[in-house]
Amino acid sequence: MQLRAERTVPGVAGRTAVPAVSMHKVSLAYGASSPTRRLILEKITLDVREGEFLCIVGPSGSGKTTLLRIFAGLVQPTAGEVRYRGQLVSGPSRERAIIFQDYSKALLPWRSVIGNIALSLEAEGVRPAEQQPIIAALLAKMGLERAANQYPGQLSGGMQQRVQIARCLAQHPKILLMDEPFGALDAMTRQALQDEILALSREQHMTVVFITHDLEEAIYLGDRVAVLGDTPARIVELIDVGLPHPRDQLTTREDPRFLAHRHRLFGLLRRA
Amino acid sequence: MRSIDPIKIAALGFALALILTWQVLAELRIISPIFFPSPSRALSVLVARVLDGSIWTPLVATGLRMLFGWALASLVGVAIGAAIGSSRLARDLLEPTLDFIRPLPASAMIPIAVLFLGLSNAMSLSVIAFGAIWPVLLATVHGFSSVQPELRQVSDVLGFNRLAFLKKIALPSAFPDIIAGLRVSLAIALILAVVTEMQASLPGLGWEIFYAQRVYRSADLYAGLVMLGVMGFAANHALMLFERRVLRWRNLHA
């Protein structure tokens, strides 16, 4: 695996602390015991630091979603190990919330917005009386108050994705795994949600792993960006973004450092 | 005052025209009045029997038979269907056998049922249940096996055990399919209720019609048919209203 030397950024918290999630030489092959064995991921080694916003970019079909599922514990690697805060990951957990790209399939169409958010609370055994204030706070935070009693089928794509995020937040996750969450949305909604998720993660000091095929989105959002490429997929590049917060859709995207990253990684994506 | 839809008037007119043709044919005795009483006579018999109450007992008898058989079939069908639909092993073990038994006409079970249970209500109920179980069973299997995989993953991440998953996610997800199956099952239950009544001379509308033919009381025969149609229509309609209410989230759009 090729992990290029990182440019160190002084003052980033938790540099020597236990990483939130770490992968060590993780590989995944389909059809492990059959002759048509296909290696999807090869010897991925990657640490996700506590509180950081890590973006993983790669072309479609490069195994990004599979990688995220391994982070979540939904898929077991065929080689290597995944650790969450030092402990081996053997299955999914509420602390690693995952947000799917296809929101319509991840929400319960027969429950209202409130009902969908309540699902997470039910899993934790929160009593209905105590659920109310928690749900109300989340509705306010995600701007869903007016849609509270509507069904997912009545909402726009952006609103549905907000509901999914709200439901994940209700899990009190320690790490948010997002699978191209804004890919199916129009540009304006996408930008609004990008800023919302940035504000949310900074406010709650949440660790986020964000998958996308949109390079600019990755650089805009991330503290670090990993490029996944080649077949079988490897981490081809890992950079520190080093841009100041809060980020701004106009000025950050015109920042020379932003453009420099973009130039550098663009070529990598094409080659990969 | 709302203007009356001309189409509705035309529809009424069409039905009346058919009935009128029937009346004319009967009056002209083109077909023997023994087989083909005029609608006016059939209607008067029907009204008389409604008024004197003699139509309600058989109606209720058939209705209860249909409902009990359907309820039994639905409970068992959903239970088995949920088990099969959510477990690949159960599906592989059971489906081939079920596929083989399924094409059997439920009425073909009547001889066996008579052998074991005689000409009784138990016989009728078991035949109805045997026939009515298939649509709801198949629909339930389909509903449970087509739960979105993403929802399965959400459930795993949230830590729901199997029972909680089935109750909170799989069952509601399968509801639309199950209810569709229930409607077909109800129709089949009615058909088999009528058949078993005819076969075993059990009280009910089926038997009324059968007997009316034996004694050549054709007006009573038609009266029975009309009541059967009313009951079938009402039962289906009631279920449809229930479906609309339970699945109201389906009809809402952005």
Added chain:
Amino acid sequence: MRRIVLGSILPTLFIAIWEISSRSGLLTLESLSRPSDIVRAGIGGLTDGSILVATGQTFETALLGLTFAAVAGIIAGAVLGLSPVLERVVNPTIEALRPIPAVAFIPLALMMFGFGVSMEATIVAYACLWPILIVTISAVRAIEPRLLEVADILEMTFAERLRKIILPAAFARINVSLRVAAGIALVVAVTVEIVLNPRGLGYSLMLAQQSLRVDVMYAQLLWLCVIGYALNALLRNIGPAAIALSRASR
């Protein structure tokens, strides 16, 4: 492969237990017979032709009724599908007649035709008419309007329109409804025979039960399962086969 193996576990177990317990005297119900006797009765019925004759009778009547229903249902369905106004006028009458179970008409048909083929075929036709009619109406309604405009421009007669445009366009869905109707036809035919018509498989089933030849009865039930299964399999492949044939002949 795994499915065949796993799927045969239950039936094999069931048959084995049944045979063993009836031979060992554990099960002494006369109503139950035993698998070996049933198989023997079945082979007997096949070799002396009695089962086959009865099957032929049932199929004959079912096919007759189905054909009537198909012709009437498709033509009426096409007419009503093309004219929404007409459909709405006729619809309440359809909705009023449809819920009446076809089998309820058995006594009436008996009065009009007496025992025999006509009576049974009529009931089958009534039962099969509704699914075919309703599906045809909806399939014709869904035909791309452009195609119908082409028919207008070419000044086609109704028959030509039906043959060249409507039926091919609506074929897939009508085909499915015919498959469903075929299943219904078989079931209804057998039912009428069980209730009172003295011919066909249903009647021989009742005969076997009444003369307490339980082994023959079970054998015939098994036979019914077999032909029902074979019919479904056949019909499932007829659609695609017919399409392939019509493509090849062009």
